[in-house]
Amino acid sequence: MIELLQFEFMRNALWAALLCSALCGILGTLVVVKRYVILAGGIAHAAYGGVGLALFLGISPQLGAVGFSLVLALLMAWVMLKRESRADAIIGVLWAAGMAAGVIFADLTPGYGSDLMSYLFGSILTVARTDLSMMGGLLAVVLGAGLFRHREIAAFSFDEDFARTRGVPVTLLHFGVVVVLSMAVVLIIRIVGLILVIALLTIPPSVAEKFSRSLWSMMGISCVLSTIFSISGLALAVRFNLTAGAVIIAVASVVYLLSLALPGRRS
Amino acid sequence: MRTAETALSFSGVNFSYGGDSVLKDVSFSVPEGEFLVIMGPNGGGKTTLLKLALGLLAPSSGTIRIHGRSPEEDRSAAGYVPQDAGRNRDFPITALEAVLQGRLGAGGAPAGLFYGEADKRAALYALERMGVEHLARRAMGELSQGQRQRVLIARALVSEPKVLLLDEPLASIDPDTRGMLMKELTELCSRMTVVMVSHDVSTIPGRATAVACVNRSVFYHDAGEILPGMFEKAWGTCPVEMVAHGIPHRVLAVHPHGRNSGHEHTEGTCSHD
Numbered sequence: 089m090i091e092l093l094q095f096e097f098m099r100n101a102l103w104a105a106l107l108c109s110a111l112c113g114i115l116g117t118l119v120v121v122k123r124y125v126i127l128a129g130g131i132a133h134a135a136y137g138g139v140g141l142a143l144f145l146g147i148s149p150q151l152g153a154v155g156f157s158l159v160l161a162l163l164m165a166w167v168m169l170k171r172e173s174r175a176d177a178i179i180g181v182l183w184a185a186g187m188a189a190g191v192i193f194a195d196l197t198p199g200y201g202s203d204l205m206s207y208l209f210g211s212i213l214t215v216a217r218t219d220l221s222m223m224g225g226l227l228a229v230v231l232g233a234g235l236f237r238h239r240e241i242a243a244f245s246f247d248e249d250f251a252r253t254r255g256v257p258v259t260l261l262h263f264g265v266v267v268v269l270s271m272a273v274v275l276i277i278r279i280v281g282l283i284l285v286i287a288l289l290t291i292p293p294s295v296a297e298k299f300s301r302s303l304w305s306m307m308g309i310s311c312v313l314s315t316i317f318s319i320s321g322l323a324l325a326v327r328f329n330l331t332a333g334a335v336i337i338a339v340a341s342v343v344y345l346l347s348l349a350l351p352g353r354r355s
Numbered sequence: 356m357r358t359a360e361t362a363l364s365f366s367g368v369n370f371s372y373g374g375d376s377v378l379k380d381v382s383f384s385v386p387e388g389e390f391l392v393i394m395g396p397n398g399g400g401k402t403t404l405l406k407l408a409l410g411l412l413a414p415s416s417g418t419i420r421i422h423g424r425s426p427e428e429d430r431s432a433a434g435y436v437p438q439d440a441g442r443n444r445d446f447p448i449t450a451l452e453a454v455l456q457g458r459l460g461a462g463g464a465p466a467g468l469f470y471g472e473a474d475k476r477a478a479l480y481a482l483e484r485m486g487v488e489h490l491a492r493r494a495m496g497e498l499s500q501g502q503r504q505r506v507l508i509a510r511a512l513v514s515e516p517k518v519l520l521l522d523e524p525l526a527s528i529d530p531d532t533r534g535m536l537m538k539e540l541t542e543l544c545s546r547m548t549v550v551m552v553s554h555d556v557s558t559i560p561g562r563a564t565a566v567a568c569v570n571r572s573v574f575y576h577d578a579g580e581i582l583p584g585m586f587e588k589a590w591g592t593c594p595v596e597m598v599a600h601g602i603p604h605r606v607l608a609v610h611p612h613g614r615n616s617g618h619e620h621t622e623g624t625c626s627h628d
Contacts, residue, residue: 242452250435253430
């Protein structure tokens with residue numbers, strides 16, 4: 089493993105795993121406590137539609153995915169505010185429609201089958217420098233906004249109605265979190281694929297929640313767990329020549345199952 | 356005759372949701388220091404009324420004033436205790452941290468990154484007022500329903516509101532705790548106006564100073580009793596079973612020296628046995 093680090097692709101993969109873990113630990117915590125899991129899944133699948141559209145138009149797939157999932161994410165966020173009682177069903181429709189659009193556009197564009205596969209299952213070993221700097225930039229934005237507004241974010245996460253009565257800009261935070269989440273999901277798709285992105289956003293926080301007394305400790309523990317899952321998954325994948333994304337999630341799932349048996353700090 | 360300032364007033368308020376009229380032509384005013392209990396059937400608009408008073412919902416027409424200003428204009432005037440459905444039981448937060456959130460915004464902490472010492476003192480004092488300061492460092496998920504409710508009331512009190520608005524604070528709380536909470540809320544009335552949504556008719560005698568029955572319209576009664584005819588207006592049937600779920604009628608008997616002694620409640624008011 090260590091000697092593999094002399095290769096740039098391996099060093100990039102390691103950086104990608106670290107950045108991805110930090111983003112997943114922080115945003116995944118919000119996804120879990122705010123019950124945004126369906127939303128995260130919807131964004132991930134909508135992103136596939138963007139990739140297909142971008143290939144069809146001959147523009148950068150990453151750009152296509154960002155644009156397409158941003159538009160659908162804002163639509164989903166709006167639905168969650170305005171039609172709360174049916175938001176999950178409507179998000180389900182957008183989820184399927186985005187995915188179907190991706191498949192149809194791919195059909196219409198000859199010769200791009202393998203590229204689309206990398207968005208389905210991830211390709212951490214071919215992560216480019218630009219992906220790393222984009223993830224780093226997004227993490228800086230998340231940390232900056234998070235530190236500056238942590239009290240408001242905690243109040244918004246715990247109790248939206250009460251937060252509103254205290255003048256917290258709940259609607260703005262709702263859309264802000266959704267926009268950042270859609271950016272992160274698009275970038276993380278490169279690492280573990282859209283099928284597995286939900287697991288990386290939900291498993292570490294679900295384990296961490298058991299041992300946390302604040303949102304911030306839940307985020308911290310999630311980041312550490314996510315890093316452990318990613319690095320050990322990556323090492324196992326290289327050692328046994330398996331798909332890295334799938335092995336990362338397999339490790340995470342096993343730890344999640346084991347954590348269910350552990351007594352938490354809270355009963 | 357009351358001479359107190361008006362704490363909360365609705366005038367000609369209508370509210371519709373998705374084309375359905377939820378509240379129709381609601382007008383009433385609550386004098387300062389009142390303990391108002393809002394009752395009514397599920398879906399009758401009780402919670403909507405509270406959310407309108409808080410500025411969480413905007414009326415389709417009409418005006419709402421809290422101490423002379425609109426709810427959005429002066430957020431510090433109202434303290435909100437939302438219904439605790441236990442939906443957020445697993446949320447990682449300590450009781451102290453939850454109460455500190457009440458210091459945010461207009462009436463709360465100054466702009467800055469962290470809560471200050473003054474915020475923490477105020478939060479601990481609010482917890483102490485509700486008798487739960489020893490639970491400050493405990494996670495909300497570890498607390499009993501009654502303890503959680505006290506923490507949520509402390510969170511509303513920490514911003515020193517003039518009007519405290521509570522949504523079903525007694526739901527899923529055992530009868531002993533319920534009695535103690537009612538007593539504490541009554542004591543708060545010396546410093547602020549208390550408006551409480553409740554299902555439980557038995558909370559009214561001796562505690563509430565006014566009752567409002569909400570079922571699309573609002574019937575406001577400036578007295579701590581449920582009076583004959585009041586529920587018939589709101590529901591068209593005997594309300595007691597709808598509201599009290601089988602609580603015997605005698606709990607509703609009018610105190611002989613009640614303020615509205617001109618009205619007499621008789622067992623015959625509701626025509627069933």
